[in-house]
Structures are given as C-alpha cells and as structure tokens.
Amino acid sequence: MAAHTPTASRRRWGSTVAGVLILGVMLFPLYWMLNTALQPESGLLQVDPVPSGVDLSGFSKALSDQGGHLLTSLLVSFGAVAVCLAISAPAAYGLARFGLRGSRTIVFGTLITQMVPGIVIANALYNSYVDLGLVNSYFGLMLADASLGIPFSIVLMRSFMVSIPGEVIEAAEIDGAGPVRVFLRVVLPMSRNSLITSGLFAFLFSWSDFMFALTLNTTDDVKPITLGIYQYIGAHVGDWGSVMAASVLSAVPAAILLVLAQKYIAAGISGGSVK
Amino acid sequence: MTTSTVTAPVPAKTSGKSAGPDPARQRLRRRLAQWGFVAPAVVFMLLFFGYPLVRNIVMSFQHYTPKTFFTGEAPFNGADNWSSVFQDVLFGQALWHTLVFTAGSLLGQFCVGLALAVFFNRRFPLGGVLRSLILLPWLVPMVVSGIVWRRILDQDTGVLNTFLDTLGLGGHTPWLTSPDMALLSVILVNIWIGIPFNMVILYGGLQEIPRELYEAASLDGASAWRTFRSITLPMLKPVITVVLVLGFMSTVKILDLILALTDGGPADATQTLGTLTYQNSFVELDFGAGAVVGNVLILISAVFAVFYLRANRTEGK
Numbered sequence: 001m002a003a004h005t006p007t008a009s010r011r012r013w014g015s016t017v018a019g020v021l022i023l024g025v026m027l028f029p030l031y032w033m034l035n036t037a038l039q040p041e042s043g044l045l046q047v048d049p050v051p052s053g054v055d056l057s058g059f060s061k062a063l064s065d066q067g068g069h070l071l072t073s074l075l076v077s078f079g080a081v082a083v084c085l086a087i088s089a090p091a092a093y094g095l096a097r098f099g100l101r102g103s104r105t106i107v108f109g110t111l112i113t114q115m116v117p118g119i120v121i122a123n124a125l126y127n128s129y130v131d132l133g134l135v136n137s138y139f140g141l142m143l144a145d146a147s148l149g150i151p152f153s154i155v156l157m158r159s160f161m162v163s164i165p166g167e168v169i170e171a172a173e174i175d176g177a178g179p180v181r182v183f184l185r186v187v188l189p190m191s192r193n194s195l196i197t198s199g200l201f202a203f204l205f206s207w208s209d210f211m212f213a214l215t216l217n218t219t220d221d222v223k224p225i226t227l228g229i230y231q232y233i234g235a236h237v238g239d240w241g242s243v244m245a246a247s248v249l250s251a252v253p254a255a256i257l258l259v260l261a262q263k264y265i266a267a268g269i270s271g272g273s274v275k
Numbered sequence: 276m277t278t279s280t281v282t283a284p285v286p287a288k289t290s291g292k293s294a295g296p297d298p299a300r301q302r303l304r305r306r307l308a309q310w311g312f313v314a315p316a317v318v319f320m321l322l323f324f325g326y327p328l329v330r331n332i333v334m335s336f337q338h339y340t341p342k343t344f345f346t347g348e349a350p351f352n353g354a355d356n357w358s359s360v361f362q363d364v365l366f367g368q369a370l371w372h373t374l375v376f377t378a379g380s381l382l383g384q385f386c387v388g389l390a391l392a393v394f395f396n397r398r399f400p401l402g403g404v405l406r407s408l409i410l411l412p413w414l415v416p417m418v419v420s421g422i423v424w425r426r427i428l429d430q431d432t433g434v435l436n437t438f439l440d441t442l443g444l445g446g447h448t449p450w451l452t453s454p455d456m457a458l459l460s461v462i463l464v465n466i467w468i469g470i471p472f473n474m475v476i477l478y479g480g481l482q483e484i485p486r487e488l489y490e491a492a493s494l495d496g497a498s499a500w501r502t503f504r505s506i507t508l509p510m511l512k513p514v515i516t517v518v519l520v521l522g523f524m525s526t527v528k529i530l531d532l533i534l535a536l537t538d539g540g541p542a543d544a545t546q547t548l549g550t551l552t553y554q555n556s557f558v559e560l561d562f563g564a565g566a567v568v569g570n571v572l573i574l575i576s577a578v579f580a581v582f583y584l585r586a587n588r589t590e591g592k
Contacts, residue, residue: 015399022391023405026412026470032434033423046432087315094312106317113324114521115576117528119552120569123562124327124334130344147323154316179308208416210531215557226418230535233422240426247419254414262407265414269475 030251037062037248040241047240058241059249066246069228072138073207073250076224079142080206081199084149089195092157093187097169107158113151121147122215129216136221144212149202156201156268160194161187197268200261207253225250328573334566341560349563356563365543365551366568373547373575376462377526383466384522385515388473393507395474396481406478413471421535424464425451428536454544457537461545465532473518480514481507520583527575548572 036042038051040058095103125144126135134140164187172182188195213227223231229246258265338352360366395406412420427433428450440446450460484507492502508515530549533539539546539554546554548568556565 012399015394015397016401016405019395019399019402019405022394023408026409026467029420029423029427029467030411030415032427036426046437047434049434087319090312091316094309098309098312100306100309100313103313106313109320112580113320115524115580116324116328117549117552117569117572117576119528119530119549120331120573121323121327123552123556123565123569124330125323126556127330127334127562128326144323147319150316150319150323179305179312183312204414208418210416210418210534214534215553226416226531229422230418233425243422244426247423250419251415254416255411258407258411258414265410266407266475269410269472 033244033247033251036240037242037244040239040245042241058245061239061242062245062249065242066225066228066232066249069223069225070249072222073224073226076138076141076145076222077203077206079138080145080149081202083142083146084153084202085195085199087146088150088153088198089157089188089191090183092154093161093183095154096158096161096164107155110151110154118148118211119215122211125212126215134216136217136219138222141212141216141222141224142206144216145206145209146202148205148209149198152201152205153198156198157191157194160191164190193264193267196261197264200257200264201268204254204257331566331569331573334562335570337563337566339560339562343560343562352563356567360555360564360567365546368543369546369548369551369568370571372458372545373527373549375458376465376529376547377523379459379462380465380469380526381519381522383462384469384473385519387466387470388518389477391470391474392477392481393503395478406474409474410471412468417468417531418535420468421464421532424467425536428460428464451537452541454542457541457544461533461536464536465526465529468532469522469526473522476518477511477514480511483514484510516583516586520579523579524576527579528572548575 032047035049035051036047037058038055039047040055040061042048094100095107122144129135129140132140134143168190169182169186172186177185207224208226209224210226210230213222213224214230217223217227225246229243229250232243232246334349335356336351336353337349338355339349343349391409395402427435430436430447430449430452433450435450436446436448438446439448449456451457488506488510489502492506497505528549529547530553533545533547533550534553537545539550548571552565552568552572554565555568556562
C-alpha cells in the first residue's frame with residue numbers, strides 16, 4: 001500500500017507531531033497545576049514556566065492540611081462503590097433476564113434519572129437528611145454519592161448481561177442452582193469486565209463529587225478533598241503553591257486509573273452513553 | 276425484550292401433584308425471588324430521584340427561613356415563592372446565562388471534539404497513546420479544574436496574560452473579574468473540560484463507519500470535504516445526537532465549575548439556574564425559592580427530553 005512510500009510515512013509522522021501539539025495544549029493546565037505546586041514560594045507572584053528546583057514544601061503543607069480530607073474521600077468513595085455495585089449488579093441481571101412486567105419502564109426510568117439536576121436532588125435531600133440525622137455523616141454522603149453511579153452501572157451491566165447466552169444459565173439451573181447461586185457463581189464471574197468498569201466509574205463519580213459534599217455537610221466532620229480544596233482557596237488566597245499541591249494530590253487517582261485501567265475507562269465512556 | 280418469556284422449566288405434569296409443591300405457588304415464589312433482585316434498585320432510585328422531584332414541587336409552595344431548621348416549621352404560602360422569584364431581575368439573568376452557557380459550551384465542545392475525533396481516526400504512530408492521554412482533563416474533579424483555571428486566568432499574575440503580554444497582545448484582560456468577560460471565560464473553560472468526552476464518543480462512532488465507504492468515495496474521486504459531508508456526518512448522526520443530548524443534560528445544570536471559577540460573580544455575571552438554586556437554598560436558607568428555580572431547571576430538561584424522544588421516534592419510523 002501507499003503507506004510505505006517515504007512521503008506517506010513522513011505525513012504519518014507529521015500527524016504524530018500535530019497530535020503531540022494538541023495534547024500539549026489540552027494538558028497544559030494540568031502541567032501548570034504541577035508547576036505551580038512545585039513553586040510554593042511564588043505565592044501571589046508570577047510563576048516561572050519551569051520550576052528551578054524540586055521544592056516539595058507545598059506538598060508537605062498540602063498533605064498536613066488536606067491529608068485527612070483525602071482519606072475521607074477514599075473512604076466515602078469506596079463505600080459508594082460498594083453500595084452502588086451491591087444495588088445495581090442484581091438489578092442489572094434481573095432487568096436483563098427475568099422478563100418481569102415493568103422492566104422496560106424501569107430501564108427507561110433509569111435513563112431518565114440522569115436528567116435530574118444534582119442540585120435539585122440536594123435541595124430536597126438536605127431536608128430529609130436533617131430529619132434522619134444523616135447530615136455530616138459518612139454513611140449519608142456514601143448513599144448520596146452512590147446515586148451518581150447507580151443509573152450508569154445498571155445501564156452498563158444490563159447491556160452486557162443481556163448478551164450472556166441463556167444456555168449457560170439454564171445449564172446451571174438444571175444442576176439445581178437457585179437464582180441467587182446462579183447470579184453469584186455464573187453471572188457475576190462472566191460479567192467481570194462490566195463490573196470493573198462500573199466500579200471504576202462509581203469511584204470516579206464519587207471522588208469528583210463536590211455538590212453533595214458541599215450541600216450535605218455543615219461542619220468539618222466529613223469533608224472530602226474537593227470541598228477541602230474549595231474552602232482552601234477561600235482561606236489561603238496567597239498560598240497558591242499548597243492549593244495547587246492539594247489539587248495535584250486530588251488528581252492522582254484519576255491519573256492512576258487512566259494508566260492502569262485505560263481499557264475499562266474507554267469501554268465505560270462509550271458503553272454508558274450509547275446505552 | 277418487551278415480551279421475553281420466562282424460561283422456567285415446565286414441571287412434569289404426572290409427578291407434579293404427588294411429589295412437588297403446588298406449581299402456582301412455586302411460580303409465585305420464583306417471581307418474588309426475581310423481584311428481589313430488582314427491588315433494592317427501584318427503591319433506591321425512588322428515594323434518591325423520584326422523591327426529590329416530588330418534594331421540590333411541595334417545597335416550592337412552602338415558606339422556609341433560617342429558623343425552619345430549629346422549629347421544623349415551613350408553612351405553606353401559596354405561590355409567594357414563585358412570584359417573588361419571577362419578579363427578581365436575577366432570575367431572568369440566570370436563565371439567560373444558563374442558555375448562553377449551555378449553547379456556547381456545546382457548540383465549542385462538539386466542534387473541537389469532532390475535529391479531534393476525525394484527526395485521531397487517521398492511523399499514525401503513537402495515535403492511540405496520545406488519544407487516551409487527552410482524557411486526563413475529563414477525569415480530574417471538575418472543581419479542581421476550575422481552581423487551576425482560576426490561577427491561570429488571574430489578571431495580574433496568571434500565565435495566560437503573561438503569555439499574551441510576551442506576544443505583545445495586551446495581556447491585561449480581566450478574564451474572570453470583569454462582568455463583561457466572565458461568562459465567556461467560564462464557557463471557554465467548560466469547552467476545555469468537555470472536549471475529551473465529545474472526542475471519545477465521536478471517535479467511537481467514526482470507528483463504526485465501514486472503511487469500504489471511504490474507499491469507494493476515494494475511487495470516485497470525492498474530495499475530503501465532500502466525503503466528510505456525504506459519508507461521515509450522515510453515518511455519525513445517531514452518535515452526534517447522543518453526544519449533544521448527554522452534553523445538554525450535564526451542562527444545563529452546571530454548578531461545580533462556576534463556583535470554583537467565579538462563585539457566580541462578578542456582580543452575578545456568571546449566575547446560572549444551578550448556582551442560583553444553590554445560593555437561594557444553601558446560602559440564604561430560603562429553600563422555597565431554591566425549589567422554584569430548581570423546578571424551572573427540571574422543566575427545561577424535561578422539555579428537551581420530550582423533544583429528543585419524539586425526534587428519536589419519528590426517526591425510527
């Protein structure tokens with residue numbers, strides 16, 4: 001094919017150069033975040049394009065101020081993932097296989113929930129949370145954050161479970177396995193990939209959550225990193241170095257997941273949206 | 276999918292009576308067990324999505340004050356909340372800002388996202404790696420992106436103005452501090468945030484288009500622009516619809532980004548329906564007024580959803 005001629009090859013590498021430039025522009029703000037974090041002494045002054053040395057004092061200050069909030073975020077996010085998967089995996093299976101009356105309505109309702117603005121949910125939820133004593137509690141925030149991932153997970157896992165061959169499940173039923181056993185021993189292992197993708201996204205949704213953290217907490221007891229950083233800029237206007245260091249720390253899970261679980265992320269973005 | 280039959284093994288008729296329990300009861304038990312799988316999710320969604328919708332409508336007719344949370348009293352006050360919100364100039368402004376913000380963001384995200392998807396759809400060395408790294412901005416918490424941009428756009432010491440200054444292009448633009456500029460700046464930042472998502476979905480759509488179509492077009496000597504218009508765009512239409520609908524849903528309710536960048540200011544120049552709901556309810560503790568604005572937000576989404584569903588249906592016919 002023509003791709004082997006020198007001009008075509010040069011053009012292909014030309015595309016690579018253009019691609020690197022595009023990536024550079026798109027990732028520049030993240031570079032700047034890291035760069036500013038490494039120049040904590042700059043304060044409110046201009047930041048040099050490249051850090052002159054490695055000054056980690058911004059990071060150590062960010063860790064001592066925000067370390068607890070990072071742990072809170074981790075705890076809440078893991079809890080939200082657990083709640084999300086425990087609720088959505090069985091539902092996805094039930095909606096995919098049992099042919100229950102109303103299944104279509106439920107799937108449709110699941111899609112519609114993505115239309116409800118979060119601030120509207122928070123508006124009503126806050127009042128109920130006050131009555132139930134769930135304001136400023138880990139459990140309350142976990143439940144609210146789980147709601148960010150549940151519709152997505154049901155849609156994603158259901159579309160996968162529909163494709164599990166009926167014979168596999170019938171074979172297990174003939175061996176005498178009840179529905180719960182079939183689900184745990186046959187369906188879940190076969191759905192491993194969609195389960196991981198759902199869990200990852202539930203984690204990312206919860207980790208990025210700012211609105212529920214902001215609205216369902218009135219004290220400092222339960223403060224995830226997103227809320228921590230937001231309040232940090234209010235209190236430390238002149239201390240951009242540590243604000244940016246805290247921002248870098250908050251972006252670490254996303255970066256790790258992108259490197260380690262790239263294929264699941266790509267699958268989730270396309271699978272969850274094109275139902 | 277509508278009428279998929281139950282795959283329950285039919286019990287043998289002769290032995291059914293003496294050996295096993297009543298088949299009707301058995302079927303009922305089976306159905307109940309099956310509902311057990313779905314019920315928790317239904318209950319959860321009713322509590323976290325259905326109930327807030329209803330509660331917001333009720334709340335919009337109640338008088339909330341900061342005292343409400345001590346006394347527990349929020350008396351009904353007719354349409355007072357509605358009339359006071361609609362008479363407030365700020366509501367009209369917020370509505371307008373929301374529409375401008377949504378339209379501007381979607382237009383920018385979509386055009387750049389489509390251009391990048393077409394670009395990355397060509398095969399070239401390292402294309403896959405570069406394409407996946409572009410996702411990074413989308414994975415960072417939005418409020419954090421907002422704060423980073425707040426530093427970049429700082430009028431006096433932000434890197435953007437420093438850079439423009441070096442090029443001799445002014446360099447004293449008050450990106451976030453001038454009421455005339457702030458909304459535009461917020462839109463530009465949101466375009467940056469949305470590009471990766473648009474690109475990935477549109478790229479997935481491009482991958483589905485059969486290569487033979489392009490080969491046939493190039494045999495016919497069609498120009499690149501002609502190929503794009505006659506093959507790429509029509510084939511991509513369903514994916515484009517999905518991208519725009521999802522984009523609309525997530526953009527119209529924006530809150531995180533604006534709070535991080537401008538807190539709705541300066542002089543309410545970036546106040547949207549989302550931030551106005553927040554401010555009414557959680558800053559001024561007037562949950563009734565917040566509920567009114569929230570209901571308007573839902574109404575906009577619902578109208579949009581109806582149009583979308585109707586368009587989908589006619590297309591299917």
